Amino acid sequence: MYDQLYAGIDAASLSWLEQQWIAWYIAIGDPVIATGLMTFLLHEMVYFGRCIPWIIIDAIPYFRKWKLQPSKIPTPAEQWECTKLVLFSHFTVELPVIWLFHPIAESLGMSTYQVPFPSVRTMVPQIAFFFFFEDLFHYIAHQMLHIGVLYKHIHKIHHKYSAPFGLAAEYAHPAEVMILGTGTIGGPLLYCYLTRNFHIFAMYIWMTLRLFQAIDAHSGYDFPWSLQHILPFWSGAEHHDFHHMAFTNNFSTSFRWWDRICGTDTKYLQYRARVNAAKKAMKNATKEQQEAIERKLMAEVEAEGLRAEAEAEGSAPKVVKVE
Ligand SMILES: [Zn+2]
Numbered sequence: 124m125y126d127q128l129y130a131g132i133d134a135a136s137l138s139w140l141e142q143q144w145i146a147w148y149i150a151i152g153d154p155v156i157a158t159g160l161m162t163f164l165l166h167e168m169v170y171f172g173r174c175i176p177w178i179i180i181d182a183i184p185y186f187r188k189w190k191l192q193p194s195k196i197p198t199p200a201e202q203w204e205c206t207k208l209v210l211f212s213h214f215t216v217e218l219p220v221i222w223l224f225h226p227i228a229e230s231l232g233m234s235t236y237q238v239p240f241p242s243v244r245t246m247v248p249q250i251a252f253f254f255f256f257e258d259l260f261h262y263i264a265h266q267m268l269h270i271g272v273l274y275k276h277i278h279k280i281h282h283k284y285s286a287p288f289g290l291a292a293e294y295a296h297p298a299e300v301m302i303l304g305t306g307t308i309g310g311p312l313l314y315c316y317l318t319r320n321f322h323i324f325a326m327y328i329w330m331t332l333r334l335f336q337a338i339d340a341h342s343g344y345d346f347p348w349s350l351q352h353i354l355p356f357w358s359g360a361e362h363h364d365f366h367h368m369a370f371t372n373n374f375s376t377s378f379r380w381w382d383r384i385c386g387t388d389t390k391y392l393q394y395r396a397r398v399n400a401a402k403k404a405m406k407n408a409t410k411e412q413q414e415a416i417e418r419k420l421m422a423e424v425e426a427e428g429l430r431a432e433a434e435a436e437g438s439a440p441k442v443v444k445v446e
């Protein structure tokens with residue numbers, strides 16, 4: 124028997140997933156709690172679920188040849204330290220935001236418990252819009268977080284790792300989680316507001332893809348089959364890893380176009396050109412010699428990054444800094 128939420132719905136016409144959806148809402152009873160809980164659980168499962176393969180890859184030396192900064196492998200202690208802060212912020216910041224998102228979105232006309240789900244044809248353009256919106260929002264907000272006082276008190280935490288790893292994707296100050304999270308939920312809220320026709324199921328697909336994007340961008344690995352080799356405008360780990368290593372350039376999340384149009388990728392492009400030129404010149408050198416050259420170029424960029432970071436904070440460079 125159906126709860127009153129689903130009076131008049133014929134279960135036989137629904138997909139397996141839609142039937143599970145109904146079962147969840149009926150089991151929990153209260154749609155507000157059911158939605159909040161589902162959103163939080165989905166976020167946790169996708170976040171840590173996506174991090175597990177990267178933790179395994181970091182533990183297997185075979186994969187080092189694709190590591191962007193091969194000399195910097197996160198230790199289990201570092202990964203655990205990172206996990207603790209991420210979990211803390213999930214419960215203290217993201218959980219309340221998730222709960223707050225629901226009434227706002229519903230007042231803007233978002234469907235939650237309703238079935239059937241929207242068609243793929245409806246959801247694809249919505250999600251494409253969210254990708255575009257988030258990337259642009261992040262591009263602007265991220266640059267602001269690099270300004271003096273905002274950097275020193277907020278964004279510095281995320282830059283703790285100059286060679287990031289999957290779990291570090293959401294390693295950030297609670298204020299940063301709120302500021303940059305606005306880009307992720309802002310698209311769906313804006314869409315709801317403008318069209319009054321949006322189902323949270325599309326939001327879940329978006330959330331899943333966005334988490335994959337963020338975690339993969341922090342993975343520290345660039346494989347020959349990574350998405351950016353198929354879609355050249357996709358940022359990927361290779362793009363964002365440079366941001367952590369060099370402290371500058373590459374402020375966007377999903378796409379490379381804003382950094383290219385606004386010229387905030389010039390140092391990154393110079394670095395890539397230098398690495399490629401060095402590799403070409405060293406074609407006949409041993410693998411060790413080639414790696415040594417790459418390490419030297421990386422060290423130069425990183426040293427320059429430390430200077431830029433100190434300048435942004437208005438303090439002396441790290442090497443001589445006394446906290
Ligand atoms: Zn940054």
Ligand SMILES: [Zn+2]
Pocket residue numbers: 281287292341363367
């Ligand atoms: Zn990052």
